Structure formats: structure tokens, C-alpha cells
Amino acid sequence: MTQGLFLLMFDCDGTIVDSQNVIVTAMAQAFVDHGFAAPDRPSILSGVGLSIAVALKNLLPNEADRTIESVAQSYRNACFALRTQGPSVEPLYADAADTIRRLSQRSNVLIGVATGKSQRGVARLIGENAFEGCFATIQTADDAPSKPHPAMLEQAMNETGAERSGTVMIGDTVFDMEMARAAGVQGIGVSWGYHDRSSLEGAGAEMIIDRFTQLDEALSIVLPGFAEGVLQ
Ligand SMILES: [Mg+2]
The missing domain is CATH 3.40.50.1000 (HAD superfamily/HAD-like)
Incomplete structure (x- = not known):
């Protein structure tokens, strides 16, 4: 020490x-991709800071782990696509x-x-x-x-x-x-x-x-x- x-x-x-615009946009995309209604902005932002799996489990408490992982992968892909647009999307x-x-x-x-x-x-x-x-x-x-x-x-x-x-x-x-x-x-x-x-x-x-x-x-x-x- x-x-x-x-x-x-x-x-x-x-x-x-x-990063809220990237996070909210990507989360909405991931939910829609899986046939779920997109959560509202406050619900999404309340989970920022948790790992993605934990945050998704709070938003989709009744879904199986494999569904959570699939939504998580869609979310990561959507984030990646948004962030490659340049640093200005995350000031x-x-x-x-x-x-x-x-x-x-x-x-x-x-x-x-x-x-x-x-x-x-x-x-x-x-x-x-x-x-x-x-x-x-x-x-x-x-x-x-x-x-x-x-x-x-x-x-x-x-x-x-x-x-x-x-x-x-x-x-x-x-x-x-x-x-x-x-x-x-x-x-x-x-x-x-x-x-x-x-x-x-x-x-x-x-x-x-x-x-x-x-x-x-x-x-x-x-x-x-x-x-x-x-x-x-
Ligand atoms: Mg934070």
C-alpha cells in the first residue's frame, strides 16, 4: 500500500x-428487433451503469436468459453502428x-x-x-x-x-x-x-x-x- x-x-x-442518445436509440432498436415495445427513456436511463445483462433483466423480467442475451447482442451491435458515426454522437x-x-x-x-x-x-x-x-x-x-x-x-x-x-x-x-x-x-x-x-x-x-x-x-x-x- x-x-x-x-x-x-x-x-x-x-x-x-x-451517451444517452446512443443508449436510448440502441435500446429501442434492440427491443423492436425482438418484437418488444421500446421502453421509455427514463426506464432505459435508470439502468445505465449496470452491465447490459443486468439492465435488460430489469426491463424484461419475465424473459429467458437466452432472449436477454439476444437482445443484449442486438443492443451492442446497434451501439457499435451508432458510435462509428463519429465522436459527436457521444459528446x-x-x-x-x-x-x-x-x-x-x-x-x-x-x-x-x-x-x-x-x-x-x-x-x-x-x-x-x-x-x-x-x-x-x-x-x-x-x-x-x-x-x-x-x-x-x-x-x-x-x-x-x-x-x-x-x-x-x-x-x-x-x-x-x-x-x-x-x-x-x-x-x-x-x-x-x-x-x-x-x-x-x-x-x-x-x-x-x-x-x-x-x-x-x-x-x-x-x-x-x-x-x-x-x-x-
Ligand atoms: Mg454512469
């Missing part, structure tokens, strides 16, 4: 990248790129990702936004159980040597906050994503920020010693 090391774990969809939230690049350059800060996306999806996000070298650890739905299981955060701490007390999960959903609590780390909620402020507070968010420019101040409150490190 490394003293004085801060590990900032970021969710992707709804936190770094505004980054304001100040996301600057904040991540700046913090990743601090000697005592490591940035990681914990997402329901696949490794392929994260690789695309990195390539399209010149995030190469920014992320010290990348935890995805390919390598761990769905949030809120704590495995992604535990694996990230093991890989980087960060302690629980120096680790924070930053995300837009209750799943992120519940995962943080399950892993024994603090959670900072973001209000610009897919779950509302009161839900995030109820799930254990230490703080909630309304824009990326508030992140440093929030980190200096929840992580003793973080603000001092800014001057190094």
Missing part, C-alpha cells in the same frame, strides 16, 4: 460522456477532458475508470478523446461483476496500490455510490447524469457536484491532504 497516493475512479456514461461533458488530463498529471494522483462499458468501449473513448496515458487502471463489465458489486474498485486498488482512505469513486448513479460504499471508499456524485440528487444522497454520496470545475474543491474536502498536493 502506498501512503499519500490518491486514486480517483471515474464512471463513464453519464459522468464523463453524454464529453463540459470540462471533463481538461479535468481528467490535469489531474492525471499530478504526481500523487492516479485516475481510473470503473464502468459498465466493455474494454472495447473504453478503448474507443480513450482514442477519440486523446486520453492515452491518463488512466492507470481500467475496470469494465468484461472483467468484473456489475456495479454495485465492489470488485471493480477492489481490483483497481490492488492494481495501483492505493488505500481505501485515498480512493474516491465519482459517478452519476446510485450504483456508483453503492459500489463505493461496498468497497469502503468515498463516493462523489455528479448531478448532470442519469440519477437525481436525492437518489445519490440516499445511496451514500459524500458530496454532489454540479460541474467538473467543482471537483477539486470536493476532493479537497473528502480526501485529507488532497488540496496540499495541488501545490506540489
Whole structure:
């Protein structure tokens, strides 16, 4: 374990990248392909952050696993087709790129990702936004159980040597906050994503920020010693 090391774990969809149009369009396509009525936008967005199989099981509770897997494959294919139209279909939230690049350059800060996306999806996000070298650890739905299981955060701490007390999960959903609590780390909620402020507070968010420019101040409150490190 490394003293004085801060590990900032970021969710992707709804936190770094505004992927709701891709997700809602692709989900509607997958449902229609299988003869189901497309779910409404709030129902779809409430499941963002879960692994796709878990999210689909919530939307189609009476369907067999093989049907769920078939809808999941249609969803992945539809997402892939939409995303190949270019990065503009999934814009980054304001100040996301600057904040991540700046913090990743601090000697005592490591940035990681914990997402329901696949490794392929994260690789695309990195390539399209010149995030190469920014992320010290990348935890995805390919390598761990769905949030809120704590495995992604535990694996990230093991890989980087960060302690629980120096680790924070930053995300837009209750799943992120519940995962943080399950892993024994603090959670900072973001209000610009897919779950509302009161839900995030109820799930254990230490703080909630309304824009990326508030992140440093929030980190200096929840992580003793973080603000001092800014001057190094
Ligand atoms: Mg999210």
C-alpha cells in the first residue's frame, strides 16, 4: 500500500460522456428487433451503469436468459453502428477532458475508470478523446461483476496500490455510490447524469457536484491532504 497516493475512479456514461442518445436509440432498436415495445427513456436511463445483462433483466423480467442475451447482442451491435458515426454522437461533458488530463498529471494522483462499458468501449473513448496515458487502471463489465458489486474498485486498488482512505469513486448513479460504499471508499456524485440528487444522497454520496470545475474543491474536502498536493 502506498501512503499519500490518491486514486480517483471515474464512471463513464453519464459522468464523463453524454451517451444517452446512443443508449436510448440502441435500446429501442434492440427491443423492436425482438418484437418488444421500446421502453421509455427514463426506464432505459435508470439502468445505465449496470452491465447490459443486468439492465435488460430489469426491463424484461419475465424473459429467458437466452432472449436477454439476444437482445443484449442486438443492443451492442446497434451501439457499435451508432458510435462509428463519429465522436459527436457521444459528446464529453463540459470540462471533463481538461479535468481528467490535469489531474492525471499530478504526481500523487492516479485516475481510473470503473464502468459498465466493455474494454472495447473504453478503448474507443480513450482514442477519440486523446486520453492515452491518463488512466492507470481500467475496470469494465468484461472483467468484473456489475456495479454495485465492489470488485471493480477492489481490483483497481490492488492494481495501483492505493488505500481505501485515498480512493474516491465519482459517478452519476446510485450504483456508483453503492459500489463505493461496498468497497469502503468515498463516493462523489455528479448531478448532470442519469440519477437525481436525492437518489445519490440516499445511496451514500459524500458530496454532489454540479460541474467538473467543482471537483477539486470536493476532493479537497473528502480526501485529507488532497488540496496540499495541488501545490506540489
Ligand atoms: Mg454512469
